[in-house]
Amino acid sequence: MRWVLFLALFFLPALGQEGPPPDLSPEVFRIARELRCPVCQGESAAESNSGVAVEMRRIIAEMLQEGKTEEEIKAFFVDRYGEWILYNPPRRGVTLWAWVLPAVALILLALGLFAYFRPKKVPKELLEEAERRLKEP
Amino acid sequence: MRAWLWILLVVALGGLFFWGMQRNPKDLPSVLAKERRPAPDFALPVLPPYRAEWGETFRLSDHLGKRPIILNFWASWCYPACYEEAPVLEAAWRTYKERVLFLGVNTQDKEPEALKFIAQFGLTFPQLFDPRGRVGVDYGMYGVPETFFIDGEGRVLARHAGAIDQATLEKYLKEALP
Amino acid sequence: MTPALLGNVGVNLALAFSLLGLALALLAYFQGDGRFLKGAKSLLLPAFLAALAAFLALEWALLTHDFSLAYVARNHSVKDPLWVTLVTPWAALEGSILLWGLLQTLYTLLAGRRALDPWRASLVLAVLFGVQVFFFGVMATIASPFETLPNPPQDGVGPNPLLQNHWMMAVHPVLMYLGFVGLSVPYAYAVAAMVTRRYQTWVEETRWWTLIAWGFLTAGKVAGMWWSYEVLGWGGYWAWDPVENASFVPWLLATAFLHTALVQQTRGAFKAWNFAFVTLAFAATVLGTFLTRSGVIQSVHAFAEGPVGPAFLGFFLLATSLGLGLLSRVSREVRETAFFHPFSREGALLLGAFFFAGWALVVVLGTFYPLLVEAFAGAKVSVGAPFFNQLSAPLGAGILLLMGVGPLLPWRRPKAEALRNLYLLLAVLALGTLLGLARGYTVGASLAVGLFLYNVAAILLLVREGVLGRVRAGLSPWGFLENRRRVGSLVVHFAVALMGLGIAFSQTYRLESEKTLYRGGSWEVAGLRLTFQGVRALDEGRRFAVEALVETDRFGEVRPRLHFYPQMNSPLPAPKVVYTPGNDYYFLLMDFDREKGEWASLRLIVTPLVFWMWVAGALMALGTLYILWPQARREEAKGVSPA
Numbered sequence: 001m002r003w004v005l006f007l008a009l010f011f012l013p014a015l016g017q018e019g020p021p022p023d024l025s026p027e028v029f030r031i032a033r034e035l036r037c038p039v040c041q042g043e044s045a046a047e048s049n050s051g052v053a054v055e056m057r058r059i060i061a062e063m064l065q066e067g068k069t070e071e072e073i074k075a076f077f078v079d080r081y082g083e084w085i086l087y088n089p090p091r092r093g094v095t096l097w098a099w100v101l102p103a104v105a106l107i108l109l110a111l112g113l114f115a116y117f118r119p120k121k122v123p124k125e126l127l128e129e130a131e132r133r134l135k136e137p
Numbered sequence: 138m139r140a141w142l143w144i145l146l147v148v149a150l151g152g153l154f155f156w157g158m159q160r161n162p163k164d165l166p167s168v169l170a171k172e173r174r175p176a177p178d179f180a181l182p183v184l185p186p187y188r189a190e191w192g193e194t195f196r197l198s199d200h201l202g203k204r205p206i207i208l209n210f211w212a213s214w215c216y217p218a219c220y221e222e223a224p225v226l227e228a229a230w231r232t233y234k235e236r237v238l239f240l241g242v243n244t245q246d247k248e249p250e251a252l253k254f255i256a257q258f259g260l261t262f263p264q265l266f267d268p269r270g271r272v273g274v275d276y277g278m279y280g281v282p283e284t285f286f287i288d289g290e291g292r293v294l295a296r297h298a299g300a301i302d303q304a305t306l307e308k309y310l311k312e313a314l315p
Numbered sequence: 316m317t318p319a320l321l322g323n324v325g326v327n328l329a330l331a332f333s334l335l336g337l338a339l340a341l342l343a344y345f346q347g348d349g350r351f352l353k354g355a356k357s358l359l360l361p362a363f364l365a366a367l368a369a370f371l372a373l374e375w376a377l378l379t380h381d382f383s384l385a386y387v388a389r390n391h392s393v394k395d396p397l398w399v400t401l402v403t404p405w406a407a408l409e410g411s412i413l414l415w416g417l418l419q420t421l422y423t424l425l426a427g428r429r430a431l432d433p434w435r436a437s438l439v440l441a442v443l444f445g446v447q448v449f450f451f452g453v454m455a456t457i458a459s460p461f462e463t464l465p466n467p468p469q470d471g472v473g474p475n476p477l478l479q480n481h482w483m484m485a486v487h488p489v490l491m492y493l494g495f496v497g498l499s500v501p502y503a504y505a506v507a508a509m510v511t512r513r514y515q516t517w518v519e520e521t522r523w524w525t526l527i528a529w530g531f532l533t534a535g536k537v538a539g540m541w542w543s544y545e546v547l548g549w550g551g552y553w554a555w556d557p558v559e560n561a562s563f564v565p566w567l568l569a570t571a572f573l574h575t576a577l578v579q580q581t582r583g584a585f586k587a588w589n590f591a592f593v594t595l596a597f598a599a600t601v602l603g604t605f606l607t608r609s610g611v612i613q614s615v616h617a618f619a620e621g622p623v624g625p626a627f628l629g630f631f632l633l634a635t636s637l638g639l640g641l642l643s644r645v646s647r648e649v650r651e652t653a654f655f656h657p658f659s660r661e662g663a664l665l666l667g668a669f670f671f672a673g674w675a676l677v678v679v680l681g682t683f684y685p686l687l688v689e690a691f692a693g694a695k696v697s698v699g700a701p702f703f704n705q706l707s708a709p710l711g712a713g714i715l716l717l718m719g720v721g722p723l724l725p726w727r728r729p730k731a732e733a734l735r736n737l738y739l740l741l742a743v744l745a746l747g748t749l750l751g752l753a754r755g756y757t758v759g760a761s762l763a764v765g766l767f768l769y770n771v772a773a774i775l776l777l778v779r780e781g782v783l784g785r786v787r788a789g790l791s792p793w794g795f796l797e798n799r800r801r802v803g804s805l806v807v808h809f810a811v812a813l814m815g816l817g818i819a820f821s822q823t824y825r826l827e828s829e830k831t832l833y834r835g836g837s838w839e840v841a842g843l844r845l846t847f848q849g850v851r852a853l854d855e856g857r858r859f860a861v862e863a864l865v866e867t868d869r870f871g872e873v874r875p876r877l878h879f880y881p882q883m884n885s886p887l888p889a890p891k892v893v894y895t896p897g898n899d900y901y902f903l904l905m906d907f908d909r910e911k912g913e914w915a916s917l918r919l920i921v922t923p924l925v926f927w928m929w930v931a932g933a934l935m936a937l938g939t940l941y942i943l944w945p946q947a948r949r950e951e952a953k954g955v956s957p958a
Binding site for chain 3: 020021022023024025026028029030033034036041042043044046047048049050057082083084085086087088089094095097098099101102105106109110113116117118125129
């Protein structure tokens, strides 16, 4: 019984199976890793095994064979899906702030840190507080 | 640390997350519809039951600019959404077939299963076969089912992601029809 | 008696005991009456036992295939092997919350037994009981693991196949929860410290708790990375997914706290930061669950959206407000007055805390940036691995740099000897980097080699210092091993340096390639020759497997697989990983000829040094265990220096 099911599961759809997928060079995966798989919940086109991701890898491979550059390939997908498809947010427009914000945050933290390495006076209110507490019974 | 600073932080975080919960993160805009771009052309094989009427291959550009086109991407494995919307689409096609062209693109599917789906719902509008889903990529499709509304001038008017219901379909049809 | 009845009784009793415990602990604090405290303490064990009963009830239901429980029907199948059945309680939301609650009662029980002055004891208990009220309240209302079905099915679908593919999945969630829950104890102590305005001792008192939580978090993260690598079939271990980030943030903050706690213990400084770190680390543990269950952000971990999103958001905000609100109330009293020399131990620890906190901030900003953009600009953007990798590299390098020199610097002021050591170390760093460049590595990878050798040199200097010190004092050099805190931390530091090297190389040099081979055809790639011999199918009961038989010239036959689960649309690739000291060879079967088995598409991923990352993970756990080993504590308590 199981084997019948098994056959039904894999060998009947073979009618619809096309030829084998194309060979993919490391370059294809390098580019696909920076592109988002549209149907997935947060996987890149290199990782996902969904149909769209497989097709995206194939498109990348074909475009590389046509001599297209990485920039042109990414532009091809941005043209269709918008900048959402780029995992590396471009350093312009609304995503520029993705790069600026962490830098600003780190600088602010560093400034706070710098204060520790400078000799400083004890704040006046603390001294007053200490005196007040000394006087308490 | 000042008192207002942490209150601000907590309120901002709470507000952002609460707002985030009210929306659907999977709701992604269509570049084509937003910019009203001309519908990307394609030529796909027609599934066997429709060959007598529509020929072996279907080229979209032969039909663009004549009347509005409704382009529906589906797959037999997309359960239940595709199964919910198929009767809705078929019924609308029967009403509007004189004024609007309905087009089904079976995507990333196997032919026998696609034919079974077609038979199950008795679909009479032309069905094309795109096993790899290349056309879906050209349309910036996120996942099946998705329906694109192309106006009489051949521009993409709107995109609906997920199963489409009668009311939404009618609404977009009204927009597409002059 | 049915599992559902026992489970519901257990959950509701645990909730009742926790509510009563919370009320008694608060009464004890406000009335200043020891009898209430005694009453609260007497509820610790009953709450734990009730939670345990509920947990065992769920196991009972799973083992007896009681499909009248919705949880069992959704996540269990009679075909599941025994080990899968036993770990199914934490395969889905409701069961995970139950496990979390159970572990919380256990930690509360252990923490509540510690001797403490009655004021702080009642506050600590109030906070911990409060956390329990939240978890059991969620279980009793919106996410009950014991909800029943009117028409139970004959069989269920079983847990998510990804979770049954590797035994690591049995371990990873438990370790993570043990770590998350562990952070609740330092948080409770911090709240008590801020309320009672006794800012100094809580750090020392919760050192063990923080270390235990840190150890479990680290082990849990490494286990998750391993699982991701061996099961998910993408040949990676870290994807910067929002949920990974959400659990990385508490790890970063806990690590920062472990180090700044040292400064407070020794110099009484950094009190405000310690309160903030502990509060945010604990709050961040709740944030991860909120992210997975509310659908706020797209993530691979986001399964079905549940009704618990708003509850976890509320709890997150409450925990954050309590900690930060109390901190702002006492901020004037915990202000720093000390002066730090940059070339002192505390200077290095402070800089280290800056890097950890900065890293956490970068991860938080990157994770929520798409949400911010959508809220304010209405646009959809993605922030993914390339972004995080670029920003993490300099921060990680900074931490590795400080990790080497920090422990060699004396407290307060640099000494001539320390500066000599520093020059020596910088020379090693420069030499190592040059060595890497000479071997043709990229600048980043060369720097990683330099930093690794630099850290090894620093550890050797520290061992030499410790051993020589004992010899000069006429003691046995082996006694150095008895200094568990120092030796353990050196082991952990070495492991971190090794991990850094592994991450740098595996991220820089990764070869990934895919080719279709016909039967008998071969493929020469990455110094390897593969010959495809054919495919074969196997029936394994709950799934079917298709194996590709691939002959390699170096490792003999390897058999990457595809697993077909009845509940999944597409097959799951089960990779075959061959670890070697240099490179990992990761074989995947992507597709095969379904008609005759004439061809197969194979993917090979070659990644350097991943094996050493798992070694590093094990060393981190071992180093932490060495510090925590009970013997060390007894000696310290007696104040006897072992000879």
